[in-house]
Amino acid sequence: MKRNKKSHEIDLKSWFFKFKSKWYLFAVFGLISLAVAYVYVKTSQRVYQFNATLLLGDQQTGSKKAQELLEVLQVQSKGIKVEDEIGIIQSAEVIREALQELDFSVAYYKVSDHWLNKIGKLVVEEQYESAPYKVTLDTSAHQLVDVPIVVRILDDKTYEINIEAEEVSRYDFGKHSVVEALPEVKFTKQLKFGEPYKSDFLNFTLERNKVEDLAPGKEYYFLINSLESLVKQHQSSLGVAPIEREARVLSLSTKGTIPEKQLAFLNKLMETYVARDLEEKNLNGQKTLEFIDKQLATLTDSLRQSKQALSSFRSTNRIANIGVQSNISYEKLSQLEAERAKLNTDKSYFETILDQVQNGNGIAQSVSPTVAGIQSPIINDLFLQLADLNQKKAGYSVTASAENPMLRKIEGEIDNTRGAIVANLKNLIRSADISINDVNQRIARIEDNLASLPEHERKLMDLQNETEFVSKKYDFLLEKRSEAAIALATNTTDKKIVDHASMVGNAPVNVKPKMIYLLALLIGLAIPAGFVILMNNVDNTIQGKDDLSNITSIPFLGVVAHGPKADKLAVQNMPRSAIAESFRSIRINLQYLMSDSNFKVIGITSSVSGEGKTFCSVNLSTELALSGKRVVLIESDMRKPTFTKYFKDTINVGLSAYLTEGLPLHEVIQKTQNENLDIIPCGVIPENALQLLEQPRMQQLIDQLKEEYDYVVIDTPPIGFVSEYFVLMRHMDVNLYVVKHKYTNRDLLHQIEELYAAKKIRNIYMLINDLDYSNTYEYGYKRKAQYYYV
Structure with a gap:
């Protein structure tokens, strides 16, 4: 099978046209992606990165003079292993010891005044030293941990707390252990600022800060963190690695939303690690x-x-x-x-x-x-x-x-x-x-x-x-x-602290608005582009001339433009339309290609029903008649005749009566509005259409019509359904094969291609019917000629 275009070549202009034709998908998905990116940027808490460096040393203790004097302490240096020290720094025990010296047991949050919070608590800001209130815990009593406790300001002296949660733990801060697991907790309580609150679940005092006034109606909430949850949180974000291979200087990094808390944690962690090392040496x-x-x-x-x-x-x-x-x-x-x-x-x-x-x-x-x-x-x-x-x-x-x-x-x-x-x-x-x-x-x-x-x-x-x-x-x-x-x-x-904790850069590492919006826009464009590519690969119908060139080696004759479906006789009723101009081009091309032969009989067929072969037969016959030629159009599809849709006054007798009853030719020929165009309709539908077309009388009919008319156009049944076309093929000088744009399946052309490759059929040309110029790249330039048509 001939291929005019290599399968691996990519026609960028063609793909651009396909993308352009679906511009609304790109617009919709682009806006949706940007909207999602906007919500993400506004709702995501800013996470910053922090670094510090720590020197491990060579594990020599005491002054040099004391080392020389104290023989009992002169032990061969065993050195240290960096991997072991990294494991110790990242251990839960060291992190727990560091956190016990920091005031991280209560985390404060503020629900911002943003329109997204009307949907839900999407825009939430964590506070630390800037919190407008302070919660002092009674660590000798049990507390509810790791659950949001909503604080609603009522007035200058009172506030309301509200808790609604499932699977909540009661925690003992003295032993740092969970004492009870509650399946559900739900209650509301009004309290006064500075007044201790004691219950089976909570024991704390909430006081106002002088830094900021609490505005009535605003919503805040705080979490009481268990030591285990704090250890897991900081242990997961802590990274420790040597600055280079075999180096004794370690780089400590962590991420968090509150710079003050992360800086304090890193510094305290290094101090704890150094102090533990000194304590162990002093113990020896x-x-x-x-x-x-x-x-x-x-x-x-x-x-x-x-x-x-x-x-x-x-x-x-x-x-x-x-x-x-x-x-x-x-x-x-x-x-x-x-x-x-x-x-x-x-x-x-x-x-x-x-x-x-x-x-x-x-x-x-x-x-x-x-x-x-x-x-x-x-x-x-x-x-x-x-x-x-x-x-x-x-x-x-x-x-x-x-x-x-x-x-x-x-x-x-x-x-x-x-x-x-x-x-x-x-x-x-x-x-x-x-x-x-x-x-x-x-x-x-x-x-x-x-x-x-x-x-x-x-x-x-x-x-x-x-x-x-x-x-x-x-x-x-x-x-x-x-x-x-x-x-x-x-x-x-x-062990020695080389660089105390500091923030890396000034921008957050997780939320970079420009990059996020750009990535969202690219995703918004990629989704419809992928959809268009997928649909193009899934669509197995004929898209244009290039598809025909890749599937079959049968010569291409022309295209029929897309037009109003109500007008079946477009060439006659709309002579200045794009459809009429299409058939003129087809007529001229056909006469040019067949200029060396005296062709008379034109056969028109297609793969399946609905591809417009009858439409092309009628309008091509009309175009030939309008050019001054005497034309007769035969409806040989005696299984599913459709001439009544094109010619309202069609007689009941026709080709079937001529072949079965022996009627004279002048009784089955019907005149049309065009004086140069006559038709022979199907007539009464017979039971043995194939046998009738095989009779010698059919050959006699063709011979007689060739003497009386310049052209004989035969509208044949589709070759994908019945076999009549192969019987009529011997009468034809020219064969036109009609495929419909975005309708005909590519696999249906294999049969006619095999016949053409085996040279069992001659003088055959391909027509593309119902091609919308505005929906194809190959003939998109014809959209500019619309003012030539009426």
Whole structure:
């Protein structure tokens, strides 16, 4: 099948014409879209964006000097993970702690004086410090939360509250929990300004502000927010991310309608996060001091008792000085006793740490394993791993549930690490026991050697050695306490607020009127454009000459203009009309195309009924007759004759009588108002129309008419319904195939195209009937020729 135009080509001018013909749709949808955009702009609360920056640091605490002095606090730096810190900042616990220090429990709203509010409460403005009244809650009593409480001003002293809501919660602000769920609440109450209101549902005092006077008749309302709803609201809008990959500077962002509230929230959130970090570091240092203080308290009593015993012994035995302290045996004995004491202290600390780890009281998270001088790299590494795993668990707990596989994996690793710590501590305790036994044996041997010394000298040396040992241990712990106190006093957080919260730009991020109106206008134009495109693709009828060129290769002859339906004989009755001019063009084109042949018989058909083949047959015959030619028009459609609509005085005899009864030709030919046009109507409808047209008498009729007339025009039945056309086709010199604009289905042309492609039909041309020039792009230029027509 021939295609004159590629299917992928787009005729922009044609589409523009189609859009222009539906201009009213674009106007209606454009106005509707702009109206919707106007309502959206007026009813949407302005949402602004706010940013702040926070530095995480490198997690070093205290002054540098204190870090160098305090060996017990020298732990290998484990660093931080940015993802974990982001999770902590976004956690509900940190946000809750920040919100508890802010006065966000009551939200104020004002119903603006706008005509849209006559439809409903569409234009509502949230207020904060500019609210004309203030609600003070009694937090010791229960309150209705997350439900609008309408305030209507009656006069200068009284107001009215109204509540109508379903599924309302009673909230305990002391415990921050819901105590009761109410299926429905509905009541109205008149109150006085400044007078406390107490009930089972509400407990508050509403006072006027001096900033603005409350106008009677105006409507306000406020919401009492539960802490959980505030946390969810701020947690959903909070965004935390590093300013770039692997950076330790975090960018905090949030969105809200009230700049003052969002700025206060961001700043308080950063302050809370920094304060929590410092508090955790101070807690670690405080636990170190508590441990040393316990050791010092024990040594203080021991030192006092040893000094008292030495003094009593000297006084009782009148011993002022003794030189045997330099004896090598006593020096070794003193060293061994010091070593045994140290081993006992280490063992005591190992047992304390083991007990705390096994009892799960938090030692693994808060106390460094080297607090008492444990220098085991394995223990240190295990505690660092346990702390890192706990930090990971805290980060995942923000967004993950208890059944999360990753969270359960981390918990398993924590249990394994804690078990390894317990095993290593038990090994250290066993090792300390072995060392203590060894030292005891060595001490026993030295004591046996000293047994031969004078009793007083030996006793005095024992007391002096005990006193010296306790004193040295006390001085050591006292020095370490001083260093730990210095570190705690100079302790600082590694978290730092770089930029306090500020608003991004001056315009809201959700409502940009120019952009919204432009987008609404584009949508308003896109909807009808899509509708036109859809209807054009769904419409399978012939739209114009281009459609014919894409469907069939049959030559195109011309078009018949759209005109008044009441006038069937437009060529004769309206010679200066667009229809008459159309048939003139068709006649001229036909005579030009058939100039090389002496054509006489013109057959006119169509696909189905209603396409105007009879209309074209009658008017083309009339045009040929008006040109001075003798024309006879035959109505061969003997199944559904329609000549009576065009020629009122049609006789009852016609083609059927000629073929069946053998009537002479002059009895079936009927004259018309045009002296050059005669017609042969169908006559009585026969039962065997196809068989009649196949008779030799039909050929005789055609031959006789060709001798008497210049042209013989045959109005044939539609080929899509019956087969008479294929019988009459052998008599015709020219075939005209009529399609109706926006009526004929494209699929109906496949049959005639196949006949033409197989060369089973010759001299056939296409006509488009009833084409409205004002409704087509191809012939739109002919609208300008209307003043040529009458």
